[in-house]
Amino acid sequence: MHIVLVSPKNPRSFWTLDGSLPVLGKPCALPNLALPTVAALTPKPHTVELVDENVEAVDFRVDADLIGITGFIVHKERMFELIARFKAEGKRVAVGGSYATLCPEDFHGKVDVLFAGEAEETWPRFLEDYSRGDWEPVYRAPRLPDIASRPIPRFDLLRTGRYRTMLMQFARGCPFDCEFCDIIVMYGRKPRTKSVASAMAEVEALHRLGARSVFLVDDNFIGNRARAKDFLRALAEWQKKRGYPITFQTEASINLARHDELLDLMRAARFRSIFVGIESPRKASLDETGKVQNAREDMVVAVHKIQSYGIEVQAGMIVGFDADDTSIFEEHSRFLEEARIPISMTGLLNALPKTPLYERLEREGRLLGTTTGDQFVFTNIVPAGMTRLELYRGYRELLEELYDHRLFRRRALALIRHIGAAGGRSSLRDVGVFFRYLWYCVLRADRSRAALSISLFAAALMHKPSRLGLAVALAIWHVHLHDFVRTLSPLLSEMQEALAHNPTSGHILPAQILSEGPDSAAFAELCEPVARAARG
Helix, strand or coil, rough: CCCEEHHHHHHHCCCCHHHHHHHHHCCCCCCCHHHHHHCCCCCCEEEEEEEECCCCCCCCCCCCEEEEEEECCCHHHHHHHHHHHHHCCCCCCEEEEEHHHCCCHHHHHCCEEECCCHHHHHHHHHHHHHCCCCCCCCEECCCCCCCCCCCCCCHHHHHHHHHHCCEEEEEECCCCCCCCCCCHHCCCCEEEECHHHCCCCCCCCHCCCCCEEEECCCCCCCHHHHHHHHHHHHHHHHHHHHCCCCCCEECCCHHHHHHHHHHHHHCCCCEEEEEEEECCCCCCHHHHHCCCHHHHCHHHHHHHHHHHCCEEEEEEECCCCCCCCCHHHHHHHHHHHHHCCCCCCEEECCCCCCCCHHHHHHHCEEEECCCCCCCCCCCCCCCCCCCCHHHHHHHHHHHHHHCHHHHHHHHHHHHHHHCCCCCCCCCCHHHHHHHHHHHHHCCCHHHHHHHHHHHHHHHHHHHHHHHHHHHHHHHHHHHHHHHHHHHHHHHHHHHHHHHHHHCCCCCCCCCHHHCCCCCCCHHHHHHHHHHHHHHH
């Protein structure tokens, strides 16, 4: 059987780096790790082809016995389009991934086979059933599988040269119990890790393919601290022997700041940044959502501690908790400045299907429908501490403030001046990116962007020459983030106007409108009721 696994086009988002891709010289920032993972679980004589719509066109007439499609909730509209197109061509279609796991009912009658949960056991079983000509319409993972020793993902089947950063995974699951999080629903609260040997084999495979940047997409890299330390010791030694060829990034909880040995090992293994779910500077909001690991920390001190080890902290922040009122937006801005965090994924609280938050708000009658998966444009929650109009207005103003050239520059300069020494060699090693940075961020840029880029570079040159790479990276990130907010602002303004005319409005902005922009036909159709109200 010939199998084609497809990843749908990403809608414009914080992580897609759309505005910065020309500077990076790549069509896509990150691949979808599910494709090479499932490919590695596919035994011979079956053959597998990977198609990522973010870096190549989809051939709907491809010669294949089975089409497999994966995606997150934010991909759902494009997933349904892909399914319909392939079915129209007479193809047999299977679907899996987080959206299919959380909302299998959405695919009823649309696909031939659905996989709910992790695929380590169900995918091989389906292939055996298929070979006998007798397969089931739904395969549910019977348990959370042991991932200690799994085949190396088929990274070789990806068009690796088209991505800025490659992905791998060491652990699944998180020990915490945040009310809004779907990770614990899908992957459980007991972290499961790969063996050190398996993880290092993946690092070797990525290195052979030329990867220079790798993001560990763990739900919480330090969920099992003992196993994380074992892996980091092996990784640090591997890096040292080879001259530190790869930089690493990952996701971890704020309690990392309590563990000096872990921080030492991460620095030695050349971790450059971590994404931390800080969520809110307000303790009442953290208590409300069960974010106990944050509520017991002085988070500014904790962030500064991590930064002192040469590791940049990128923040995940949320507005719209029940304990939030209209003063929360200023608290977010003040916290990010005090913590010296230039890059913050700040979004609106959403209730994802099957989460404790969703179930609670459903009981309280405070849901506006299902989430689009895009927390940057829409919330499906009726807030408790402010009106929806106040929430959207305050959120829009917060985003515009965070990525204003002057205020971003202030946070970035503070980080460059205070961040500790990086692990391994630290320099501007990608000459192509540096020259594109000069072209796009200085020579061809407007005055504000050129001033920001030059000031960050000059500050690093004077205060931390070893962190010139960080200065360039922050300037490149800002290209995307500033452009992203410029796209978001008119959409959020329309939501404000709609709510001003009809405070009980429950309409939803479809995710693809963010990609198409405010001039799209879909956006015009959505806003027509607002325009009619204004005319009348």
